[in-house]
Amino acid sequence: MTYAYIIEEREPCTYQEACESSEAPQWRASMEEEMEALHKNKTWDLVNLPKGRKAIGCRQVYKLKIDTNENVERYKSRLVVKGYAQKSGIDFNEIFSPVVHLMTIRTVLSMAVVLDLELEQLQNAKLVNTPLPIGCKLSSEQSPCTEVEKTKMSQVPYASAVGSFVFFMVCTKPNIAQAVGAISKYMGLDRRMKEVSKLIDEFLEKIIDEHINKSKGHEDNQKDFIDMMLSLMVESKNMNIAKEEQHYMIDRTNIKAIILDMILAARDTSAVTIEWALSKLLRHPKMMEKLQEELRNKVGIDRLVEKEDLVKLEYLDMVVKETIRLHHVAPLLAPHESLEDITINGYYIPKKSRLYINVWAIQRDQNMWSTYDDVENFLLERFMGTGIDTRGRSFQLIPFGSSGRRICLGIHLGLTFVKLVLGQLVHGFNWELPNAMSVDNLDMTKKFGLVASRANHLLVAPSYRLCLSGNNL
Known part of the structure; x- marks a missing residue:
């Protein structure tokens, strides 16, 4: 069973990274080849910089050409110019690189589906690879020419929006944020x-x-x-x-950004975990009864569960742990990057490799959870007397990552929120499936997205079970 996925980032981003990488000789050779080609083709003339003028910067762009067997066919290095302003009146109508990236096309089609836009195919349009053949000319017949055509196009928001998309596709490096920003003004999103x-x-x-x-x-x-x-x-x-x-x-801006990150990160993840926990308890009525008994004995029936009660609710803690083990909202942890070359258990991991931890596989490993045969079963006994926690010290259960500075900042907020809400729901209500449905027929299908939630939301009928006075409501 695979525990981690390693994606090696072999393409350097800067000249320094290229010179310091393990493939530095190959990258140097590709840069020399590029400079020789530019000199041979007389791409530029070397002149003195005119007084009062500023030279446009340039940089090297590195790309690996990989064959079908994942072998490197060629190391490519291109010298590109930086700093196109693309402002109206300067170079707004210039086409510097008429190449459409496949990912950009997919982005445009996805946006069209989500925003319910219309797409039209231009007639007699062909894909053009630069440089153009000698004598080839581009026609502007598809563009609005008369005032009537221009007025008609301006009255249709989607036409202007698609026109903006085409500009971003053809005249700039594909930029999703820029494309979304261009269309947002037509949809009232700004x-x-x-x-x-x-x-x-x-x-x-x-x-x-x-x-x-x-x-x-x-x-x-x-x-x-x-x-x-x-x-x-x-x-x-x-x-x-x-x-x-x-x-x-x-400063205050940094603090607000961190608070917002913690709130947004805990919203969907906590809600999904609570829904899975309640689903599991409905599938196991005896566990639901034991949890309600613990809540009744340690909290009472005259008040709701409060934050201070959580430390003494051991059965509730085991319910949450087993739910997180089986239904972790993110099957793969947030990616990490290796800071240096290293070998672990015989596996060589190059510097700047991207590492994905398969927490779904770890938390279902028979060798790590060998106390009971079936790791797919919802069994709270796994945690009795084991000392296994969710705070990164027990590597068989790392929903928030391993201990250290890279552990999730929202671990305390998330666990407290899940336990408190789940405890109040189970303590305050009895829950039944609608239309006398059997617990065996409860749909437990997952839907994968940013979080692994239920494919269909849980529908249950609550009935009140506490005796609260006005002060405890």
Whole structure:
């Protein structure tokens, strides 16, 4: 069973990386070949830089040509010019590289489907590879020529949008963000995005202000993650930091970005985990009864589960662990990159290789979960007396990554949220499947996307089971 996927990033991004790589001789030879070809073909003339003018920068672009057997056929190096402005009145209508990337075409088609745009195929259109044959001319018959045609096109939003896409495809390097930005103004997305951004910013500012005011009024209160970041921000402002290191200072914008990342990352993942946990409990009624009994004995029936109760709810903790083991929302962990060449268990991993950890395979390995034969079964006994946790110290269960500085920042928030919500749902309600459906017929099919959620949402009927007074609602 494969535990990790290694993608070797062999194509250097800079001249320095090319010279420092293990294939430096091949890249140097390709650069020399490129310069000789430019000189032989008289691509340019060497002249003195005119006074008051600034030279356009250039850089080397590196590409490997791979055959069907994954062997390198050729090391290619191209010298390209940087800095095309593409501003109206300067070079907006110039076509520098009339080459359409396949990924760009797929992006355009995907956007057309999602946004319900119309696509039209130009008649008598042919794919053109540069350089053009001598005597070949490009026609502009497909473009609006008369004022009537131009007015008609301007009145149809999708026509202008597709025209913008074509410009980005032909005249620029494919850029999805740029393409989405071009079409957003036709769909009203710019205005909606700014409105949502303003609301989010106000919400995050309120959180930060509350922590600042709280720290002023209570000096000895327990500090959380936001308090620690605010203290770092204050310390960095009071320190004499060199100018070249000032961009490492943390400010309110950085803090808001980190908070937003944690909230967004925990939203879908937590909701999906809770839905899977409730599905598993419905499939195992005896486990549901044991969990409700634990909640009744340790929390009572006159109040809801609170955050302080979670440390004593051992059965709830095992339910969450087994759910995460079987239904991890991300089968592959976030990619890592090797900082240097290394050999692990006989496998050579080159520098700058991208590494994907197959946590789905690890958490279903018979050798690691050998206490019980079937690793696909939902068994809470796996965790009884084992000390296995989800915080990276037990390598057979690493939903948030291994311990260290690369572990998920939202681990505490995510676990607390999942346990608290699941505990309140199970403690506050009895749950039944609709129309007297058998638990064996409950659909447990997965749908894979950014998260591995249920293919169909869980539909259940709740009935109230607590005796809450007005103060405990």
